[in-house]
Structure formats: C-alpha cells, structure tokens
Amino acid sequence: MWERTPPRADGTSPVVLLLGHSAGYGLATLLTGLRQHGIRGVGVAYEGAETERRTAAAGWYRTAAAARLADEAGLDFAFVNTDAFSESGKTEVLDLLERRYGKVDYLIYSLAAPRRTDPVTGAVHHSVIKPLGRPYEAPALDFSGDTPKVAGVRLEPATEEEKHATQQVMGGADWRLWVKALTDRSLLADGFTTVALTYIGSELTAPIYRQGTIGAAKEHLETTAVELTAMLNGTGRAFTAVAGAAVTQASSAIPSIALYTAFLRTVLGDDFRTTARQAGELWDQLTGRAPLVVDDQGRIRLDGWELDQQVQDRVRELWADPEAGLDHASQGADWFMAQIRELYGWGLEGVDYDVEAETSIPWPMPSR
Structure with missing residues (x-):
C-alpha cells in the first residue's frame, strides 16, 4: 500500500481535475498525488484506441495501468478520454465531477497538443516549434540510428500568424475556459487552486524555446495566471509552476532539447x-x-536544480564543442535514449518481451 498523508479534518481527500494525465509531468502529478495525498477526481486525456492495424496509443495503456494502481490502493479516480479543448468534452467532464465528486479543490493544467479548435470561432489553430525574429541554428542530438550523434538544425523564424496560433494552442486560452466552466457550474471549492505547468530552461535553448513560439505561448500562460487570480477575486488562486528539464514525448520533439538534456544528465548524474x-x-x-x-x-x-549557475557553466562547456561534448556525455545520451524507449514501454526491467502481450485493454470506465 502507498503511504499517504492523513485525510483533511472533514475526513475527505482533495478533489482534483487533472487535464493531460497520460504522459510526462501530468502523469507524474497524477501518480504522486494518488500516492502521497490520496487524491480523488478526474483525469482527462485524448488517446487513440486500438484498431485492426495498430495498438492503442501509449497513453491509453499508461492510463489503464494508473487506474489499476488507484483501484488496488482503494482510491476513487476516474478517467475520461475526450478532447479537452471541446465544449462537449468539458460538459462530459463537468457532469462527471458534479455527479460523483462535487467541488474541485485543484485544477492541474498539463495539456500538450499539436492543434486546437477555438470553440467560439471554429478556427483550427496549429502550433509550431520555431524561433522568433531570426533563424535558429544549433547542434542537436540525432538518435535515429543505433548510436546517438550530433547533427545540425536550422529553422526559419515563425510568422506572426504562426506565433498567434501557437499561443492559442499552448497558451492560457483553454485554461481560462476551464476555470470559467467550473465557476459557472459552481464547482469551485473554497480555497480553489489551479496550476498550469510550464518551463523556462537554459539560455542555451532559449532561442528555440523561451524566445521562440513556445516561449510566447508560455508567456501567454503566465499572463493568464495573473488574470485568473484577479477573476477568482479572493475565492481561489492561479499559478504557473516552472518545472525542470525532463524526457517527455513533447520535449523530445523540440530541436536541441535532447542534446541539452543529455549534457544536463551527464553533469548532474543521479541528481537529475x-x-x-x-x-x-x-x-x-x-x-x-x-x-x-x-x-x-x-x-x-x-527548476532551481537545473538552473544552478555551476550546473549551467558545466553544461555550457559541453555545448561549446558539441561533438567532443557528446563523446564525454555518451552515458547521458544513452540514458536519454533509454528514457525515450521507456516512454513507449520498451527496455523496462522485469519485462519478458518474448512473451505475447494482450493489447486489447479497455479504457478504465467509472464504476458508478
């Protein structure tokens, strides 16, 4: 059994709405909340089901495993597979919350998606990973072969339209809609707190991240936090939480982040x-x-552990000569590759990959 903090004075545990629970920081926040605080509530993700031609998405199986762990620990957490950006998805989730859990103590916003349809205008916005103002040229980690190697990457700057679209997908617009929807349904608990996960990172990756289209979206997210706190008017609070570097499906798709993360792991070792x-x-x-x-x-x-000046100085030394740096950081690159494989269920200790596995796993449905 997991060791958990005692329930609150009224004998209950917190009710949590976790948007984007099936991967990365969202999944970590879910599992840690279950394990340490016995949270109740609803997780939302949008994962593809199994078809005749392919298995379900990795997040589908991660959700099934998380539901099994929660059930074994006697915890009441439900999972909804829906487009969290849509009005119908919001209605489905809010109906479940109202019927089963009541008022929400924490809304954790950890959605990562390539596109979003604006529910008011119907416009479909597509996010892009591009620099702003000038082209981006930098070393990157090429892990397409058996051995990681350094490659170069060059990206042209985004247009204003692409910047705006990325803000609409990855910024605070949808977060605001969720808080408003909860407010309109009287589903905010006293002392309600909402948090959106974000990232700043190193000056080494700033041109493609914090100073690029993604950074513009993160700034929009941070501005939204201030506006939401004002909107809640003393009945709740809104924050962004700046996490440190991690190997996730989202981060691995950003040029140069993989190489930077491999160098960071080399410098920090098990302190990563x-x-x-x-x-x-x-x-x-x-x-x-x-x-x-x-x-x-x-x-x-x-993220203080990542941005510590001595840590960043040592990463910068590796970055200055990336090919030599990668030779020195081969263990970090191998670790990065192993982390990528684990995201999709490969290379895990204790798993016999020669044994046939059942792939037709149902999505965990609420028991009541």
Missing part, C-alpha cells in the same frame, strides 16, 4: 530530478506540507 520528484515537491507546496516558493512574477519554481 525525475518528474515524480518534482511533482512531489509541487504537491507539497500546494497542500501546505512545504512552504510555497514563488519568484518575483508569482511563478512556483521547481
């Missing part, structure tokens, strides 16, 4: 903080187990 550890720190701060630590912009900071 897992998503689970960072999620545990976030929950401790949100629930009052640990002091809430925010920067001068009101953002919860979980």
Whole structure:
C-alpha cells in the first residue's frame, strides 16, 4: 500500500481535475498525488484506441495501468478520454465531477497538443516549434540510428500568424475556459487552486524555446495566471509552476532539447530530478506540507536544480564543442535514449518481451 498523508479534518481527500494525465509531468502529478495525498477526481486525456492495424496509443495503456494502481490502493479516480479543448468534452467532464465528486479543490493544467479548435470561432489553430525574429541554428542530438550523434538544425523564424496560433494552442486560452466552466457550474471549492505547468530552461535553448513560439505561448500562460487570480477575486488562486528539464514525448520533439538534456544528465548524474520528484515537491507546496516558493512574477519554481549557475557553466562547456561534448556525455545520451524507449514501454526491467502481450485493454470506465 502507498503511504499517504492523513485525510483533511472533514475526513475527505482533495478533489482534483487533472487535464493531460497520460504522459510526462501530468502523469507524474497524477501518480504522486494518488500516492502521497490520496487524491480523488478526474483525469482527462485524448488517446487513440486500438484498431485492426495498430495498438492503442501509449497513453491509453499508461492510463489503464494508473487506474489499476488507484483501484488496488482503494482510491476513487476516474478517467475520461475526450478532447479537452471541446465544449462537449468539458460538459462530459463537468457532469462527471458534479455527479460523483462535487467541488474541485485543484485544477492541474498539463495539456500538450499539436492543434486546437477555438470553440467560439471554429478556427483550427496549429502550433509550431520555431524561433522568433531570426533563424535558429544549433547542434542537436540525432538518435535515429543505433548510436546517438550530433547533427545540425536550422529553422526559419515563425510568422506572426504562426506565433498567434501557437499561443492559442499552448497558451492560457483553454485554461481560462476551464476555470470559467467550473465557476459557472459552481464547482469551485473554497480555497480553489489551479496550476498550469510550464518551463523556462537554459539560455542555451532559449532561442528555440523561451524566445521562440513556445516561449510566447508560455508567456501567454503566465499572463493568464495573473488574470485568473484577479477573476477568482479572493475565492481561489492561479499559478504557473516552472518545472525542470525532463524526457517527455513533447520535449523530445523540440530541436536541441535532447542534446541539452543529455549534457544536463551527464553533469548532474543521479541528481537529475525525475518528474515524480518534482511533482512531489509541487504537491507539497500546494497542500501546505512545504512552504510555497514563488519568484518575483508569482511563478512556483521547481527548476532551481537545473538552473544552478555551476550546473549551467558545466553544461555550457559541453555545448561549446558539441561533438567532443557528446563523446564525454555518451552515458547521458544513452540514458536519454533509454528514457525515450521507456516512454513507449520498451527496455523496462522485469519485462519478458518474448512473451505475447494482450493489447486489447479497455479504457478504465467509472464504476458508478
């Protein structure tokens, strides 16, 4: 059994709505919340089912495994497979919350998607990973072959239309709609807290991340947090939480991030903080187990370990000569590759991959 904090004074555990629970930081936040705080509530993801030609998406099976762990621990957590950006998806989730759990204590926003349809205008926005203002040229990690190697990447700057579209997909527009929808249904608990996960990262990757289209979306997210706190008008609070680097499906698709992460792992070794550890720190701060630590912009900071000056100086030395750096950081690159494989269920200890596995796993449905 998992060891958990005691229930609240009224004997209940927190009700959580977790948007984007099936991968990366969202999954870590789900599992850590279940394990440490016995959270109840609803997780939302949008994962493809099995067809005659292919298995289900990896997040489908991760959700099934998470539901099994929750059930074995006697925890009441439901999972909805729907487009969280859509009005119908919001209605389905809110109906379930109202029927089964009541008012929400925490809304965790961790959605990552390539496109979003605006529910008001019907416009379909597609996000892009591009620099702003000038082309981006930098080393990157090529892991398409058996042995990782350094390759170059060049990207042309985004247009204003592409910047705007990325903000609409990855910024705070949908987060705001969820908070408003909960408010309109009177589903906000006293002391309601909402958090959107974000990232800043190193100056080495800033031209493609923080100073690029993704960074523009993250700035929109941070502005939305301030606006939501004002909208809640003392009945709740909104934050962005700045996590540190991680190997996720989303981050592995961003040019240069893989090489940077391999170098960071080489420098830090086992001090590289897992998503689970960072999620545990976030929950401790949100629930009052640990002091809430925010920067001068009101953002919860979980990334001090990554941005420590000595750590960044050592990463910068490797980055200055990336091919020589990769020779020195071969273990970090191998670790990165192993992490990528594990995201999709490969290379796990204790798994016999010669044994036939059942792939027709149903989506965990609410029992009541």
